[in-house]
Amino acid sequence: MMGEHSSKQYDHDLEAIRSKVLLMGGMVETQFLDAMTCFRIGNVERAERVIREDDAVNQLEVQLDDQCSHLIVRRQPAANDLRTIMATIKVITDLERIGDEATKIARTAKSLHSRGAVTVNHYEMVRTIATATSDMLHDALDAFARNDHNQALQLIAQDAVIDHEFRSIMRNLITFMMEDPRTISAALDTMWVAKAIERIGDHAKNIAEYVIYVVEGRDIRHSKPAGVATDIAETKEI
Amino acid sequence: MMGEHSSKQYDHDLEAIRSKVLLMGGMVETQFLDAMTCFRIGNVERAERVIREDDAVNQLEVQLDDQCSHLIVRRQPAANDLRTIMATIKVITDLERIGDEATKIARTAKSLHSRGAVTVNHYEMVRTIATATSDMLHDALDAFARNDHNQALQLIAQDAVIDHEFRSIMRNLITFMMEDPRTISAALDTMWVAKAIERIGDHAKNIAEYVIYVVEGRDIRHSKPAGVATDIAETKEI
Numbered sequence: 457m458m459g460e461h462s463s464k465q466y467d468h469d470l471e472a473i474r475s476k477v478l479l480m481g482g483m484v485e486t487q488f489l490d491a492m493t494c495f496r497i498g499n500v501e502r503a504e505r506v507i508r509e510d511d512a513v514n515q516l517e518v519q520l521d522d523q524c525s526h527l528i529v530r531r532q533p534a535a536n537d538l539r540t541i542m543a544t545i546k547v548i549t550d551l552e553r554i555g556d557e558a559t560k561i562a563r564t565a566k567s568l569h570s571r572g573a574v575t576v577n578h579y580e581m582v583r584t585i586a587t588a589t590s591d592m593l594h595d596a597l598d599a600f601a602r603n604d605h606n607q608a609l610q611l612i613a614q615d616a617v618i619d620h621e622f623r624s625i626m627r628n629l630i631t632f633m634m635e636d637p638r639t640i641s642a643a644l645d646t647m648w649v650a651k652a653i654e655r656i657g658d659h660a661k662n663i664a665e666y667v668i669y670v671v672e673g674r675d676i677r678h679s680k681p682a683g684v685a686t687d688i689a690e691t692k693e694i
Numbered sequence: 695m696m697g698e699h700s701s702k703q704y705d706h707d708l709e710a711i712r713s714k715v716l717l718m719g720g721m722v723e724t725q726f727l728d729a730m731t732c733f734r735i736g737n738v739e740r741a742e743r744v745i746r747e748d749d750a751v752n753q754l755e756v757q758l759d760d761q762c763s764h765l766i767v768r769r770q771p772a773a774n775d776l777r778t779i780m781a782t783i784k785v786i787t788d789l790e791r792i793g794d795e796a797t798k799i800a801r802t803a804k805s806l807h808s809r810g811a812v813t814v815n816h817y818e819m820v821r822t823i824a825t826a827t828s829d830m831l832h833d834a835l836d837a838f839a840r841n842d843h844n845q846a847l848q849l850i851a852q853d854a855v856i857d858h859e860f861r862s863i864m865r866n867l868i869t870f871m872m873e874d875p876r877t878i879s880a881a882l883d884t885m886w887v888a889k890a891i892e893r894i895g896d897h898a899k900n901i902a903e904y905v906i907y908v909v910e911g912r913d914i915r916h917s918k919p920a921g922v923a924t925d926i927a928e929t930k931e932i
Contacts, residue, residue, distance in 0.1 A: 518916065630878060640878075644868065675759070677756060
């Protein structure tokens with residue numbers, strides 16, 4: 457076991473890591489919002505900021521992984537504390553991937569608007585899923601910040617709603633394309649954006665699962681959530 | 695520092711984990727091949743095996759994460775050894791995601807063939823990317839098994855080729871859809887399959903990067919590979 461002094465030092469180091477993870481979380485949230493703004497109104501400056509910001513997010517991932525390793529080597533945490541660090545390492549990976557997805561949205565938005573190919577009401581198609589996912593990401597980071605296990609549990613059910621909405625968007629886009637093949641190019645861009653949003657929802661769900669893992673000491677990945685519409689989640693067919 | 699006895703025990707535990715990771719790697723490789731067979735010839739049995747197998751892969755992920763945690767707590771590894779464990783934890787996550795992508799391919803293949811909607815030569819469209827990705831995954835697991843840093847370096851360049859091929863498939867599919875809107879549904883299924891394959895390539899690349907991280911002690915994620923067609927990788931716009 458660690459002595460009192462060492463334990464305080466451990467808490468201090470862990471708190472520094474957690475603050476930086478939350479900083480990273482705030483950065484990818486902003487990336488996502490900026491990318492959606494560009495998708496909505498074609499603000500190219502905004503898209504370029506998202507793409508630039510991704511370098512900073514990537515650097516934070518490398519730094520944070522390194523800090524977690526150092527913490528383990530120096531403080532030799534017991535099982536409980538190690539669980540927190542392991543979950544943090546996984547959360548960092550998910551945040552980095554959210555940054556990647558936001559960057560893809562920004563690139564697609566830039567390309568769509570530069571071609572002037574707006575022949576489906578592209579933003580309206582994804583407005584609902586974008587808002588739901590943005591809320592979910594925000595709540596997941598909040599649950600992580602406060603180690604709030606109840607909030608995390610609620611979020612996991614939310615992901616099935618996003619998957620459902622995603623499939624509904626796909627059906628609508630297919631109808632558009634069939635009715636007017638000139639919309640195909642814009643519809644496909646909208647489809648990739650919807651897909652990236654749905655992925656961000658998956659990552660937010662992962663973060664919620666790690667919060668539960670830390671608080672409950674129970675790994676709920678790959679287990680069926682009670683009371684959730686699992687039939688929806690299971691028949692998911694991208 | 696660990697004593698000789700403890701160090702031998704550590705090596706033994708680590709070897710057990712590595713063997714299990716390679717078992718998991720073999721499982722997801724088979725999942726991918728089976729999913730592609732179903733996509734090619736509509737073998738529903740094969741698709742259902744992929745979907746079933748995914749549970750076993752998911753359970754392995756949870757077990758392996760647990761074994762890695764136990765190893766850290768019991769053996770309190772020094773920085774070098776910890777690097778190997780950290781990389782292993784990340785590789786496990788990538789393998790699990792490869793299983794997810796293979797499962798998505800299997801579901802899409804089943805759905806495509808059950809609708810009888812085969813109006814594009816769907817398998818021919820993805821044959822090249824599927825073969826390249828399958829080779830890449832195999833080589834990445836091989837590099838991990840043998841800690842082969844040179845093989846891993848070569849693989850990273852390979853990913854840009856896969857991304858390039860993916861964009862070429864997209865262009866072809868868009869042409870098909872525009873020329874004959876009746877192909878839209880099958881073309882979209884083919885698109886999602888190509889996307890899943892491209893993701894598997896990304897995960898194989900991640901595995902190669904972790905091999906380099908272990909061998910060289912250098913984190914090359916997010917750094918520009920020398921001599922690789924970075925312009926291709928960077929202009930990726932999907």
